[in-house]
Amino acid sequence: MNRPVLLIHFNRPSATRRQLEALKEVAPERVWILCDGPRKNKLSDIEKVCEVRELLDHLPWQCEVKKLYRKENLGCFKNNSAGISWFLNDCGAGIILEDDIIPDPSFFQFCDELLDRYADEPRVYAVSGQHSSPVPMQIDADYSFCNYFDCWGWATWKRAWDHFDPDMTAWRDRAEWGIVSRRVLHNLRARLYWDVMFRMVDVGRRDSWAYRYLLTIWKEQGCTVVPKMNLVRNVGFDDEASHTGHLLGREAKTHVQTFPLSHPTEIVPDPLIDQWYEDELCSKSPKARVRWLYHQFKRRYDRLVNRSVS
Numbered sequence: 001m002n003r004p005v006l007l008i009h010f011n012r013p014s015a016t017r018r019q020l021e022a023l024k025e026v027a028p029e030r031v032w033i034l035c036d037g038p039r040k041n042k043l044s045d046i047e048k049v050c051e052v053r054e055l056l057d058h059l060p061w062q063c064e065v066k067k068l069y070r071k072e073n074l075g076c077f078k079n080n081s082a083g084i085s086w087f088l089n090d091c092g093a094g095i096i097l098e099d100d101i102i103p104d105p106s107f108f109q110f111c112d113e114l115l116d117r118y119a120d121e122p123r124v125y126a127v128s129g130q131h132s133s134p135v136p137m138q139i140d141a142d143y144s145f146c147n148y149f150d151c152w153g154w155a156t157w158k159r160a161w162d163h164f165d166p167d168m169t170a171w172r173d174r175a176e177w178g179i180v181s182r183r184v185l186h187n188l189r190a191r192l193y194w195d196v197m198f199r200m201v202d203v204g205r206r207d208s209w210a211y212r213y214l215l216t217i218w219k220e221q222g223c224t225v226v227p228k229m230n231l232v233r234n235v236g237f238d239d240e241a242s243h244t245g246h247l248l249g250r251e252a253k254t255h256v257q258t259f260p261l262s263h264p265t266e267i268v269p270d271p272l273i274d275q276w277y278e279d280e281l282c283s284k285s286p287k288a289r290v291r292w293l294y295h296q297f298k299r300r301y302d303r304l305v306n307r308s309v310s
Contacts, residue, residue, distance in 0.1 A: 003112045004094035006032045006087040011048040015099045016055045022102045027061040034083035037070035081209040088158040095155040100236025103153050106257035107231040111155040123267050125160040125222040129153035129231040132252050136229045141264045145223040147184050148277040149214040153232035163220050166212055170219035171198040184218050193283035223269045229255035
């Protein structure tokens with residue numbers, strides 16, 4: 001598989017082992033590796049980061065490799081956004097996998113074909129392999145378009161990433177945010193939720209590059225590809241995960257994509273998919289909120305039980 005692949009790793013050797021073992025079947029020929037440095041206030045990071053880098057230094061297949069190992073910890077936002085720029089400035093377009101993502105082999109052909117198909121389409125900002133619904137979407141084609149962005153296994157182009165706005169001007173400018181939010185978000189619940197989320201990112205309570213890229217897509221009136229069936233598995237639902245532990249209970253089964261792909265007839269965000277993302281994953285409908293609270297309670301209860309037993 002000749003399409004460039006960026007692997008983003010940090011301090012989870014078990015996740016790194018699982019991903020590298022899974023990638024052996026595909027054996028990407030060109031690999032870029034990004035690894036953040038250990039955190040100063042986490043002494044255990046030194047050993048874990050060293051173990052991760054030892055694994056990355058000995059990939060279990062032959063390929064061309066470029067590495068960017070940080071000496072100091074930059075954090076998720078600065079490390080990943082700068083690393084993605086490093087990758088895309090070098091290769092122009094490619095597939096991006098963080099350490100906790102295990103893709104089905106068909107994910108790579110899915111991304112490869114769509115990176116070619118939409119290479120010169122300015123409205124398309126990303127190709128995602130993630131679809132969190134427990135069942136395939138009710139659409140005719142093998143994928144559709146939406147206003148939301150999933151970074152659990154994705155691909156993009158330099159021409160799209162060049163628009164990335166780390167300063168979130170579309171939110172900080174309150175007049176512009178009013179225009180953007182009313183165009184994309186169709187109820188007050190969603191607008192209030194995303195206003196809070198972007199505020200948390202702005203003040204540093206969420207160390208996220210992905211929310212910033214999502215806002216960039218909204219600002220530029222872009223969209224993303226979302227597959228009919230989920231093509232990746234996230235193995236990062238644990239306490240070590242930076243951003244996924246709270247999503248325990250939302251894991252979706254991985255499917256195999258068949259080819260040739262069936263394509264949509266037009267590039268338009270599907271309002272039903274947008275509504276699903278908002279109701280189930282983001283601001284959440286009352287029913288989804290109850291499910292989310294149940295999983296939060298269960299996760300905390302199980303943690304307390306495990307501590308008392310040990």
